[in-house]
Amino acid sequence: xxHRPQAWGRPRDDIYGAYDHSYLNHSGPKTATQSPVVTGTSxxxxxxxxxxxxxxxxLASYGSLARFTDVKRLRTxxxxxxxxxxxxxxxxxxxxxxxxxxxIDEAYDQEPTSDSADxxxxxxxxxxxxxxxxxxxxxxxxxxxxxxxxxxxxxxxSDSKPFLASVDLRGTTFTSPSLxxxxxxxxxQPIMRLHAATEEDAAKLTRDQAVEVIKECMKVLYYRDxxxxxxxxxxxVTKDGIDLKEDEQLEKQSWAFAERIxxxxxxxx
Amino acid sequence: xxxxxxxxxxxxFSPQGRIFQVEYAAEAVKQGSVVVGIASKxxxxxxxxxxxxxxxxxxxxxxxxxxxxxxxxxxGLTSDARVLSNFMKQQCLGxxxxxxxxxxxxxxxxxxxxxxxxxxxxxxxxxxxxGLLIAGVDESGPHLFEFQPSGMTEEMVAFAIGARxxxxxxxxxxxxxxxxxxxxxxxxxxxxxxxxxxLVQDKxxxxxxxxxxxxxxxxxxxxxxxxxxxxxxxxxxxxWIENVADEKEAAAGGRALxxxxxxxxxxxxxxxxxxxxxxxSTSRNIYLVGRREPPAIRLxxxxxxxxxxxxxxxxxxxxxxxxxxxxxxxxIAR
Numbered sequence: 001x002x003h004r005p006q007a008w009g010r011p012r013d014d015i016y017g018a019y020d021h022s023y024l025n026h027s028g029p030k031t032a033t034q035s036p037v038v039t040g041t042s043x044x045x046x047x048x049x050x051x052x053x054x055x056x057x058x059l060a061s062y063g064s065l066a067r068f069t070d071v072k073r074l075r076t077x078x079x080x081x082x083x084x085x086x087x088x089x090x091x092x093x094x095x096x097x098x099x100x101x102x103x104i105d106e107a108y109d110q111e112p113t114s115d116s117a118d119x120x121x122x123x124x125x126x127x128x129x130x131x132x133x134x135x136x137x138x139x140x141x142x143x144x145x146x147x148x149x150x151x152x153x154x155x156x157x158s159d160s161k162p163f164l165a166s167v168d169l170r171g172t173t174f175t176s177p178s179l180x181x182x183x184x185x186x187x188x189q190p191i192m193r194l195h196a197a198t199e200e201d202a203a204k205l206t207r208d209q210a211v212e213v214i215k216e217c218m219k220v221l222y223y224r225d226x227x228x229x230x231x232x233x234x235x236x237v238t239k240d241g242i243d244l245k246e247d248e249q250l251e252k253q254s255w256a257f258a259e260r261i262x263x264x265x266x267x268x269x
Numbered sequence: 270x271x272x273x274x275x276x277x278x279x280x281x282f283s284p285q286g287r288i289f290q291v292e293y294a295a296e297a298v299k300q301g302s303v304v305v306g307i308a309s310k311x312x313x314x315x316x317x318x319x320x321x322x323x324x325x326x327x328x329x330x331x332x333x334x335x336x337x338x339x340x341x342x343x344x345g346l347t348s349d350a351r352v353l354s355n356f357m358k359q360q361c362l363g364x365x366x367x368x369x370x371x372x373x374x375x376x377x378x379x380x381x382x383x384x385x386x387x388x389x390x391x392x393x394x395x396x397x398x399x400g401l402l403i404a405g406v407d408e409s410g411p412h413l414f415e416f417q418p419s420g421m422t423e424e425m426v427a428f429a430i431g432a433r434x435x436x437x438x439x440x441x442x443x444x445x446x447x448x449x450x451x452x453x454x455x456x457x458x459x460x461x462x463x464x465x466x467x468l469v470q471d472k473x474x475x476x477x478x479x480x481x482x483x484x485x486x487x488x489x490x491x492x493x494x495x496x497x498x499x500x501x502x503x504x505x506x507x508x509w510i511e512n513v514a515d516e517k518e519a520a521a522g523g524r525a526l527x528x529x530x531x532x533x534x535x536x537x538x539x540x541x542x543x544x545x546x547x548x549x550s551t552s553r554n555i556y557l558v559g560r561r562e563p564p565a566i567r568l569x570x571x572x573x574x575x576x577x578x579x580x581x582x583x584x585x586x587x588x589x590x591x592x593x594x595x596x597x598x599x600x601i602a603r
Contacts, residue, residue: 109376122408124368131369158370158408 032145036088038062040073041227042184043084043152044217046192047162047177047202048210051238052154054082054164055214057222058247059229060089066229072246074233078103081126081155082235082242083133086181087169088148095133095147102132126155126163126237130173138171146170150181154237162202162237177202180217183225188217207236219250223257279389279396291389291396294345294418298400301344303431303467304331305460306402306413307441309451311493313404313411315342315482316460318431318468332482332500336361338371339405340482340498344431345418346398353381353397374405374412378422386420400430406486406495429463437463453496454509457481461513474510481506 010019038060045054060068068089075083075096083099085092106123124132130153140146146169157163165175177199178192195213196202205213214234222228230250236243275281276289283289304317317331329347334340335357343350360380364372381401388394401416402425413425427448429437440463451459460481465474472478485496 109373122373124370128368128370132367135367 032143033088033091033148036091036148038067038089039227040071040086040089040092041225042180042182042188042221043073043086043150044180044184044188044192044214044221045084045152045154045164045178046196046205046210046213047164047199048196048205048207049203050162051156051207051236052082052162052164053207053210053214053234053236054084054152054154055218055232055234056084056086057218057229057232059227059231061227064227066227069229069231072233074235074244074246075099076235076242076244077126077129077155078106078123079241080123080237081129081153082237082244083129084152084154084181086150086152091147091149095136095149095151098136099129125158126153127157127165129153129155130163130165130167134167134171134173137167137169141170152179152181154235156237156239160239183227184217184221187220187224191217191220207238211236215251219253222250222253278392279394280392288389291419294396294398295400297398298345298418298430299432299434301346301400301431302331303429303434303437303464304342304344304402305427305429305434305437305441305463305467306342306404306425307427307448307451307456307460307463308404308411308413308425309448309456311411311488312451312453312456312483312485312496313406313413314453314456314460315340315402315404315480316457316464317342317480318464318474319478319480321478328478330480332480334482334498334500335377335403335405336365336371337497338407338484338495339374339377339403340484340500342402342404342482344400344434349397349399350401353384353399353401356384357381371407373407373409374403374414375407375424377405378403378414378416381416382420382422384420385416385418389419402428402430404482404484405498406484410486411484427459427463429467431467433467433469436466440466453483453485454512457483457509458513461509465513474514476503476507476510479506479510481509 006021013019040060041057043054043056045052054074056073058070058072059066060071071089073085073092075085077083077099083095085095102124110122133151133153137147137149137151148169150166150168152164152166154164164177164179165173166179166181167173168181177196178189180188180192192213195209196205211234218232218234222230230253232248232250233244233246234248235245273283273289275283275287276293279288279290281288302318302320304315306313306315308314315332319328319331321328331344332340332342333350333354335354339357339361341350341354341357343354357377357380360377361372364370385397388396396418398418400418401414403412403414403416405412413428414422415425415428415430416422426445427441429441441459444459448456448459461474461479464479468474480500480502482498482500483496484498485493487493487495
């Protein structure tokens with residue numbers, strides 16, 4: 001019996017044939033992630049007059065397999081910011097643990113005397129967090145070991161104005177009144193731009209309007225993105241805090257158009 | 270002969286539970302000239318007395334800015350302070366780069382606290398021979414911290430370290446309740462008054478030996494804008510020094526404060542700085558300029574003895590005041 005760690009948890013060679021040891025290569029150069037494995041799809045977000053709405057569905061795909069259907073891809077930070085993750089789920093979990101540590105350190109640095117009304121307002125805000133994540137992602141890219149994510153950061157900046165920005169696996173940042181990662185950049189972004197093409201337009205949007213736009217985007221994404229799910233998380237960030245709902249169901253779907261789609265399935269023509 | 274066997278290094282306790290090297294380091298802080306710091310709800314100030322090693326040398330700086338929002342006042346070994354100051358500058362810059370905000374003063378102070386403490390627990394190292402007052406503003410407002418070579422750090426409302434600093438601390442304790450609501454100028458005045466308490470008998474605050482530094486926080490209602498940490502030296506501190514110099518003489522009425530001479534177009538001029546307390550506070554400082562001749566000098570003396578500014582010699586000279594309205598100018602000329 002082979003007791004070496006390499007053999008742990010392996011199908012037995014005498015029954016299943018020899019294992020391909022190239023999967024666990026102990027010699028040769030270190031190789032970092034070359035492509036994501038378990039992935040989350042789009043994250044969409046839009047600014048409105050007093051905050052930001054952000055949403056992502058609860059699916060983690062393993063290739064084209066809808067592997068995990070209860071993965072929360074929106075994470076809160078210090079009760080003041082929301083981070084939405086697209087891309088590799090294990091890297092998302094790493095970042096989540098890392099951000100939790102950062103939040104704990106930050107909480108210890110808070111003034112012991114600060115009153116509860118101001119709690120959290122003196123910590124890292126969304127703009128600070130975005131800057132930090134950008135440095136982190138860019139550092140990992142330079143190590144040739146990127147964290148395979150596209151991230152949206154929603155919250156308020158130091159002037160308590162709505163803040164929304166993205167950072168990707170290369171450390172590239174982008175900011176706009178509305179942002180979407182992955183397929184959402186193609187499918188949802190045009191819809192959001194109809195409602196908030198500029199900062200001025202976004203400043204006229206109300207909270208309810210913004211939530212409606214995001215729900216509409218999630219629906220279109222579910223219709224057209226084959227790696228998506230009809231259960232999703234949605235968060236609204238304002239100066240009063242975060243309203244996060246993690247188990248929303250897409251409403252008012254209409255699949256009538258599906259009948260007219262040809263070229264798939266068992267159709268003969 | 271008595272010899273202390275327990276002060277060779279900072280890792281050995283004496284039987285009484287003391288670490289002599291650390292205590293000697295604290296002694297080095299007391300050798301440095303005095304620095305005072307005070308924080309209010311909106312501002313934090315540092316004031317310091319600079320010393321020159323000899324008559325011909327310049328004065329050693331006491332206040333240093335670390336970053337846009339923080340600065341320090343040092344008492345003790347300047348070279349040790351330089352090391353800490355460089356470290357603090359790097360940390361602040363690094364924080365600004367990674368987070369895009371100014372470093373919270375508390376975390377900065379805790380970092381140098383930890384750094385200094387390590388020196389008291391390792392063989393072959395020595396404690397820093399310098400004490401610091403760290404003043405800064407961050408998102409939670411203005412802060413003042415004390416730092417000691419032992420690694421001890423503590424947030425203070427007001428504090429003084431350095432030679433004869435006990436006198437300044439006594440002044441600060443006496444006025445403790447006033448500081449919180451003080452404005453920028455009041456706070457500086459309190460700082461300079463505390464500083465004066467610590468001066469030796471025949472020494473005075475002058476533009477050469479006095480340093481002032483201020484930082485201001487942004488208030489929530491927007492009544493006060495944030496003011497970056499800035500050190501003021503030389504002529505920039507003149508008004509503040511005179512402000513505290515005068516208050517003692519306020520009861521005595523007007524008097525000449527300073528007399529000095531200069532050359533103008535080959536003529537030697539005498540300038541007399543007069544403070545006439547009968548005038549409104551905005552136009553109290555009057556500069557009298559005249560030729561250098563006995564009457565002008567005598568006038569200076571007479572004004573010091575509260576003479577009426579109507580002397581003939583006085584009228585012959587030019588009278589002006591930087592911030593005085595034309596009506597008061599006429600009033601005095603008469």
